[in-house]
Structure formats: structure tokens, C-alpha cells
Amino acid sequence: MYINGDWIQTEEQFNVINPATNEVIGFVPNGGTKEAAYAVDAAYTAFKTWSQRTAVERSQVLKKWHQLIEMHKEELAAIMTEEQGKPTNEALGEAIYANSFVEWYSEEAKRIYGETIPASVSNKRLFVIKQPVGVVAVITPWNFPAAMITRKVAPALAAGCTVIIKPAEQTPLTAIKLAELAHEAGIPKGVFNIVTGQPQTIGETWLKDSRVRKISFTGSTEIGKLLMKGASETVKKVSLELGGQAPFIVFEDADLDDAVTSVIASKYRNTGQTCVCANRIYVQETIYDKFIEKFKTAVNELKIGNGMDEGVNIGPLIDSDAIEKVNQHLKNATDLGAQIIYGEQQIEHLKGNFIKPTIVSHATDQMLCMIEETFGPLAPVSSFKTEEEVIHRANNTQYGLAAYVFTENINLALRVSEQLEYGVIGLNDGMPAVPQAPFGGVKESGLGREGGHYGIEEFLEVKYISLGIK
Ligand SMILES: NC(=O)C1=CN([C@@H]2O[C@H](COP(=O)(O)OP(=O)(O)OC[C@H]3O[C@@H](n4cnc5c(N)ncnc54)[C@H](OP(=O)(O)O)[C@@H]3O)[C@@H](O)[C@H]2O)C=CC1
Numbered sequence: 001m002y003i004n005g006d007w008i009q010t011e012e013q014f015n016v017i018n019p020a021t022n023e024v025i026g027f028v029p030n031g032g033t034k035e036a037a038y039a040v041d042a043a044y045t046a047f048k049t050w051s052q053r054t055a056v057e058r059s060q061v062l063k064k065w066h067q068l069i070e071m072h073k074e075e076l077a078a079i080m081t082e083e084q085g086k087p088t089n090e091a092l093g094e095a096i097y098a099n100s101f102v103e104w105y106s107e108e109a110k111r112i113y114g115e116t117i118p119a120s121v122s123n124k125r126l127f128v129i130k131q132p133v134g135v136v137a138v139i140t141p142w143n144f145p146a147a148m149i150t151r152k153v154a155p156a157l158a159a160g161c162t163v164i165i166k167p168a169e170q171t172p173l174t175a176i177k178l179a180e181l182a183h184e185a186g187i188p189k190g191v192f193n194i195v196t197g198q199p200q201t202i203g204e205t206w207l208k209d210s211r212v213r214k215i216s217f218t219g220s221t222e223i224g225k226l227l228m229k230g231a232s233e234t235v236k237k238v239s240l241e242l243g244g245q246a247p248f249i250v251f252e253d254a255d256l257d258d259a260v261t262s263v264i265a266s267k268y269r270n271t272g273q274t275c276v277c278a279n280r281i282y283v284q285e286t287i288y289d290k291f292i293e294k295f296k297t298a299v300n301e302l303k304i305g306n307g308m309d310e311g312v313n314i315g316p317l318i319d320s321d322a323i324e325k326v327n328q329h330l331k332n333a334t335d336l337g338a339q340i341i342y343g344e345q346q347i348e349h350l351k352g353n354f355i356k357p358t359i360v361s362h363a364t365d366q367m368l369c370m371i372e373e374t375f376g377p378l379a380p381v382s383s384f385k386t387e388e389e390v391i392h393r394a395n396n397t398q399y400g401l402a403a404y405v406f407t408e409n410i411n412l413a414l415r416v417s418e419q420l421e422y423g424v425i426g427l428n429d430g431m432p433a434v435p436q437a438p439f440g441g442v443k444e445s446g447l448g449r450e451g452g453h454y455g456i457e458e459f460l461e462v463k464y465i466s467l468g469i470k
């Protein structure tokens with residue numbers, strides 16, 4: 001792991017596994033309290049100087065990191081395919097996407113503006129300045145091993161914060177590669193630190209330490225809630241990007257081909273393992289059969305296999321627990337009357353964590369797959385009659401990250417978008433996330449926003465200065 005500009009080893013290590021083959025591909029240090037605390041010491045010390053650098057200086061260092069990531073994007077992609085399973089093209093797409101946050105925030109570093117406020121008396125002047133929050137703990141998941149790091153770290157560093165990062169145990173190698181490039185880019189020692197190892201111990205050490213002023217987390221709602229509770233002990237700021245349960249709504253006047261292309265992209269990207277994946281698909285009853293036919297045809301084109309192999313677009317799931325969850329959702333759906341219309345055959349020729357893309361029709365809102373985040377390539381399709389009905393059903397969840405709406409009617413589109421209780425709406429768009437726009441959820445899908453100028457605000461404190469003048 002990488003702390004205070006040095007590479008740190010521990011006696012104990014843990015293995016990193018390729019989910020396409022279940023083979024061990026490497027190992028990393030199993031850090032605990034000692035390493036987690038050392039990272040805070042380093043980041044706390046480095047904050048004093050990094051926060052004092054000019055915005056232009058911070059911007060230049062981030063630009064250098066961006067250049068190096070661009071130069072090494074194929075290598076990063078190969079690491080992601082090996083440790084996470086996503087197909088090569090998708091992994092390269094992620095490396096580029098991840099780097100777009102570094103580029104965007106290298107520019108945004110220069111636009112952290114304050115404010116002057118008219119005073120109500122003539123002998124005062126009122127100012128607002130923005131300052132970095134301090135040491136930021138970044139805890140990231142395995143589904144986007146590079147982008148979830150850069151989406152948090154780039155705005156944090158641009159704002160003048162220093163970071164301590166704990167990547168997911170399944171995907172530490174991508175994080176370590178990013179650290180190598182950060183080191184080469186001249187990010188000063190202590191500004192960027194990676195601790196691999198025991199999640200609970202590392203998490204607790206950071207939660208208890210009052211020098212850590214912010215936690216930025218992407219992952220399950222369960223762990224998000226736990227971190228939020230822990231953060232209250234020292235009143236840290238929190239940003240949480242948690243589970244989703246995205247409805248994908250297709251109205252009868254939608255461009256069907258477009259809707260099908262988008263549902264494939266949204267549902268099967270990363271083999272269904274994103275928090276914004278279409279989780280439940282609602283299709284207006286008048287076009288239901290036609291949609292299902294086109295959807296089936298398109299899914300049939302997908303090639304499943306080891307992400308390293310040419311032409312593969314569906315890789316393995318991350319581990320056997322993930323397979324079990326999808327199978328549990330599928331069994332529950334069929335027990336409750338859903339019909340498997342695509343995907344019933346088992347995959348026998350692949351030995352990793354593979355599961356066939358599956359479509360079920362006649363899904364109802366009582367089924368687990370319509371209530372919980374499946375995080376896998378199971379697509380339940382349900383029909384609806386009216387706008388009111390589908391809005392009610394889409395909102396009837398504790399989650400609120402992304403929702404998708406397909407229609408050619410601008411009035412309907414805006415009415416529905418405004419009524420959906422979600423942080424991100426893909427309106428005739430199955431892939432809305434970009435670096436310049438705010439991404440994040442409402443309800444139990446999280447707090448705060450990543451991306452755009454909103455994303456950097458999460459790492460800034462507002463300071464009000466009242467100046468009395470003579
Ligand atoms: N919003 C999203 O993008 C994601 C949502 N999920 C959802 O969560 C489910 C479970 O996935 P899973 O990987 O277990 O997600 P987790 O929430 O458990 O893991 C996310 C990150 O949190 C860390 N973590 C776990 N426990 C603690 C703790 N007590 N204190 C501090 N950090 C901790 C993990 O470390 P470690 O890896 O070492 O356990 C990892 O780095 C998925 O099936 C999916 O539904 C999962 C990933 C991403």
C-alpha cells in the first residue's frame with residue numbers, strides 16, 4: 001500500500017482473485033489500525049502545505065496525473081479486467097471515464113469562488129470564502145475500481161484536501177496503479193494515501209479520529225448507514241453514494257429501438273453491477289409484447305465470457321455471493337409467477353462466476369427483484385396502464401438514485417421527470433453519468449453529489465468573515 005509517499009508492506013497479505021477464472025492473480029498488504037492511523041498522520045501533516053498551494057499549482061499536479069493516466073489507460077484497463085472481470089472495451093471506457101474526472105477537476109480547482117454580501121450597516125463588509133475541509137477518508141467499491149476513486153479524489157485534491165483511500169478488497173490493484181501514477185505525477189507525499197486491508201478496523205480507526213473531517217463512500221446502503229452513524233461521533237461531513245433500484249419506464253410513444261438499445265446499455269453494463277443499472281423495467285401495456293420481442297433479440301446478441309477475450313460484452317459477476325443473490329431473485333420471481341423468456345440455459349463451459357443474461361416477464365412489485373437491488377444481469381419486465389400508476393410504482397421504494405424515462409412526448413417527459421423521486425433522470429438516455437453533471441441519490445440512496453461544480457462543494461467549508469471598518 002502507499003502511505004506518506006512510500007510503499008508499505010505488512011506481514012500478512014490477502015489474495016486478489018480473477019472472477020473469470022477464480023485464479024489468484026496477486027496479493028496486497030492486509031493493513032489494520034496501525035496503517036490506517038499512519039495514513040491519517042501523513043494526510044494531516046500534508047494538509048498543512050497542500051491546502052496552502054495556489055489553485056493553479058494544484059491544478060498543474062492534477063493535469064500531470066491526468067496525462068499519466070491517459071498514457072497508461074490500456075494497462076489500467078487490463079488490471080480492471082483481470083481483477084474485476086469487466087470486458088476489455090468496457091474497462092478501457094472506465095479508465096477514460098475515470099480520467100475525465102481528473103481533467104475536469106484539474107480545471108475546476110481554479111474556480112473555487114467566494115462571495116461578497118451587502119451589509120445592512122455602513123461600517124461593515126461581509127465576505128464568504130471557501131476552504132478545504134481537511135483530511136478526507138475515501139472508501140470505494142469494486143464495481144468501478146478506478147472511476148469511484150477519481151470521482152472523489154480529484155475534486156478533494158482540487159479543493160486542497162488530502163485523502164486516505166480504502167479500495168474494495170476485490171479490486172486493490174487498480175487503486176495501487178493509480179497511486180503509482182499519482183506518485184509519478186508529483187502529488188506530494190501524504191496528500192494521496194492508499195490503505196488496503198481489514199474494512200471494519202480501518203473504517204473504525206478513521207471514524208474515531210477527529211482529524212478526519214469527511215467520509216466519502218460508495219457502496220451498499222447497509223455500510224453507508226453504519227459509516228454515517230460512526231461519523232456522528234466526531235461530526236464529520238459525509239457523502240454517500242449507495243444502492244439504487246432504478247425503474248426504467250417505457251411509454252407507448254417511445255422510440256422502441258432507442259429504448260431497447262438503452263435498456264441493454266443500462267441493464268447489462270458491467271454485467272448488471274452498477275448502482276444505476278435498470279433494476280425493474282416498466283413497459284406500457286400497448287407495446288409490451290413488441291418491446292419484449294425486441295429486447296430478447298438484442299440480448300441474444302450479447303456474448304458472455306472472459307473479459308479478456310475478443311468480442312465479449314458480458315463478463316463474470318464479482319464472486320459466488322453475487323451469483324447466489326441473482327439466483328435467489330430469479331427463483332423468488334418464478335415462484336411468484338414470473339416467466340423466464342430468455343436465459344434459462346446454464347453456462348457449463350466457463351468456470352468463473354458467470355450467469356447468463358436473463359429476462360423475466362410478468363414481474364410484479366411483490367417480487368424481490370422489483371424491491372431490492374439485484375446487482376446482476378436479471379431483467380424483470382412488468383406492464384403498466386397509466387402515467388399515474390407507473391409514477392406511483394416507481395416511487396414506491398426507499399431508494400432514489402437513478403430512473404429512466406422513454407417517451408417522445410415532451411409534456412409527459414417533463415411531468416414524469418419532475419414527479420420521480422430520484423437524484424438522476426435519464427430521459428431518453430440510458431447512460432446519464434458524466435463528469436460535469438451532479439450524480440447522487442435521494443432517500444436511502446445517499447447524500448451529496450459527485451461530479452460538476454456540485455462535486456467540489458462537498459470538499460469545501462464555507463467561512464463567513466464580517467469586517468468592521470472605521
Ligand atoms: N452503490 C454502488 O455502486 C454499490 C453498491 N453495492 C451494493 O452492495 C452490495 C454488497 O456489495 P459489497 O461489496 O459487499 O459492498 P460494501 O458496501 O460492503 O463495500 C463497499 C466498500 O466498503 C468497505 N467496507 C465494508 N465494510 C466496511 C466497514 N464496516 N467499515 C468501512 N468500510 C467497509 C468495503 O471493503 P471490503 O471490500 O474490504 O469489504 C468496500 O471498500 C452489492 O450487491 C450491491 O447491491 C456494491 C458496490 C457498489
Ligand SMILES: O=C(O)CCCC(=O)O
Nearest residue numbers: 143144218274275276433
Ligand atoms: O455503480 C456506481 O456506483 C457507479 C456509477 C455508475 C456511473 O458512474 O455511471
